[in-house]
Amino acid sequence: MGVNLRELIPPEARREVELRALSGYVLALDAYNMLYQFLTAIRQPDGTPLMDREGRVTSHLSGLFYRTINLVEEGVKPVYVFDGKPPEMKSREVEERLRRKAEAEARYRRAVEAGAVEEARKYAMMSARLTSEMVEESKELLDAMGIPWVQAPAEGEAQAAYMARKGDAWATGSQDYDSLLFGSPRLVRNLAITGRRKLPGKDQYIEIKPEIIELEVLLRKLGITREQLIVLGVLLGTDYNPGGVRGYGPKTALRLVKSLVDPMKVLASVPRGEYDPDYLRKVYEYFLNPPVNDNYNIEFRKPDRDKVKEILVERHDFNPERVERAFERLAKAYREKLRSRQSRLDMWFG
């Protein structure tokens, strides 16, 4: 879910770009966020995901494989960052998610029984769960493709933001805004190829392009500091204090944060009894100083055709011709865009 920042980000702080504009940049991508999106989106009209002959779900592998190839073909250098153990502070949110999934599962079964196809799809998507097997196999596929990935000790968004802050990545990539609170200098959203997205509940589609949100620009437009942005997030709600503080929407929260420059004063001003200011302070400090891993290396290796085929074709019944064709695109992109240290200029002039 992530922090409730959406409505607070002014349109002027969002910059729409073509995927090509990101050519040559390392992007630290929130793997969980992306795999989860594939798992929910890649389904038949009735909600059934893609599955191999043994009934194992493969939607996430299909999405990861084809999207990664599209990215590197455009010169983008993806590094996938995987979540570690969620912090204790997240347990309430994690439990709530589990509860919602169970609820959606029941509704899904009821919809299937009733023959309500569209409804079945909706609840199938809501009940989708990323298993540890799916995560491990995604890492295995990335290894076979020669694409680097990094294991975060805790939150992937925190690790990705750290890598971007250090300059090892140009930006973080996720649909969520948390990495901005964790201090990422740039966030890229909507990292898809197909610029088409279905409007929820309607049969309409709108064009979606990647968008860049620059932290410095965002802070300037809002007239606040990063510390104040974190407090703003806490007022509006994060995974660690879901729901935020009652009575605060985007406007009131921004006004309060700006009127009391000292972040601690804002957190101390919440109604006692209902909220624990000490806990909120802990959340604030977590965003400022999360656990991260410093021992990672971002190396793009030659893709291994046999391994890719073993995983996708032999193990999971992907179509051999399709995989072969896509692999060829990957191999070519590796030679032309990833191998050796290519500068952004090389990327533009070929």
Next chain:
DNA sequence: CTTTCTTG
């Protein structure tokens, strides 16, 4: 979601 097929 991405690719491939179908259609105007």
Next chain:
DNA sequence: CAAGAAAGA
């Protein structure tokens, strides 16, 4: 060729 529908596993 572009847009929409269908398939992918």
